[in-house]
Amino acid sequence: MKIFKNFADYSSLKPLAMSLGMFDGVHIGHKYIIDQLLIKGAKNNLETALLTFWPHPRFVFNPNENLKLLNTIDEKTELIDLYGIDNLFLKEFDENFRNLTGEEFIRKILVEKLNVKYLIIGYDHSFGKNKSGNFELLKKLSKELDFEVEQMEAINIHENNISSTKIRNSLLLGNIKDANEMLGYSYSVSGKVAHGKKLGRTIGYPTANIEAGHVKLLPKKGAYIVEVYVDNQFYKGMLSVGTNPTVNGEKLTVEVYILEFEGDLYDQNITVKFRDFLHDEIKFESLEKLIERLDEDKKLTEEFQF
Template sequence: MKVFKNFIDNSSQKPLALSLGMFDGVHLGHKSIISELMKVGEDNNLETAVLTFWPHPRFIFNPNEDLKLLNTLEEKKFLMKKYGISNLFLKEFDEEFRNLTGEEFVRQILIEKLNVKYLIIGYDHSFGKNKSGNFELLQKLSKELDFEVERMEAINIHEKNISSTKIRNALLAGNIKEANEMLGYPYSVSGKVVHGKKIGRTIGYPTANIETDSIKLLPKKGAYIVEVFIHGQQYKGMLSIGTNPTVNGEKLTVEVYILDFDGDIYDQKITVKFRDFLHDEIKFEGLEKLIERLDEDKRLTEEFQFKEIKKLTDW
């Protein structure tokens, strides 16, 4: 997959079958668009492409909003490549770009710079200044500018439309299985292992503290069953997101106890994939009660069957 940071780099001007949008999470709704894109590309001898924005436009429109994303840029690139996209355009949502009307965007960007011959958009997608671009505009311009346009309908699970917002809300409620079902893969967090207070090792549960990307959404505070990937090796783990209230902690941390593992992984990158929610963050009366709960969490983790979702390769 070729990645372009600006449109000038696309000098070949090969005709494209393209879709555009944020694609945060690259969830099953997005995957349906990508699958159709692949089919259209093959049937019409067009290269496939996705145009997305980085950073997220909401960082520009609402700089004080504490928006967290389902994917880091690295993860989004991985998923796009995994699903077969040939070209990924990453456009910065700068002042000049945000002031383009929907029609200007189609004419100046999609047609003149990207040579789009087939465009696929999601069921609710709008674009351009003041959301002036929509499916109706695309239909009108397609005849004049010689391209085809297709609108994909929403993908439903349990009679609910899949969306990035609904996945975020599920994660923030601790509904891991629901979020994973909409994503089509287990939600993951990656980061470097850093030094912590090392309290876990004094009670028989040494943990790896993960330094996560500041824009990455973390599920709600609590304990989770996870898979842990270290250098391509898979382990079971129990992960905590919280402030460690039992020992009067204040800083939010992400810590994972890795079952059947005893290596030194400080300063190394690991990935955890969330599989189930164990319980909310608890302030125990003392370390003895904490250990009892950890023993029970470990039993549940050991018994958990990691079969219900086909895993993607480690990031």
């Protein structure tokens, strides 16, 4: 997959089958769009492309908003590459770009610069200054500018439309299985292992403290069953998102106890994939009560069908 951060760097003899949007989570609705692009591209000798934005436009319009995302830019890129797209445009949402009207964007960028011949957009997608671009405008201009446009209907699970917002809300409620079903894969968090208070090792449950990054959405505070990947090696794990209230902690941390693992992980990057919710964050009356619950959680993790 070729990656472009500037439209000026792109040139190709082949026209494009393209979709545009944030693609946060690259969920099964996005996967459907990608599949349609691949089918259309193969049938009509078009290269496939996605156009997305970094940073998220909401960071630009609402800099004080505490928006958390399902994917880091690296995670998003990796998922899109995995699904077989030829070209990925990672456009900075700068002042010049945000001032383009919907029609200017269609004429100058999609048609003149990128030679888009087929465009598919999500059921609720809008673009351009003051959201002046939408499916109706695309349809209106498509005959004049010689491209085909299609609007995807909403993808449903259990009679609910799938969206990145709904996935975020499911994670914030601890509904891991629902979120994973909408994503089409297990939600993950990656990061470098940092030094913590090292309390876990004193009670028989040494944990790796993961630095998840400030943009990444963390699920609801509580305990989870997770898959852990260290150097591409799989381990079972039990993970805590929280502040360690039993020992009067204040900082939000992501700590994972890795079953049947020995070794030093400090400064290494590891990935955890969330599989199930165990329980809410609990402030125990003593370390003994905490250890009892950890023992229960460990048993449930060992018995879980990964």
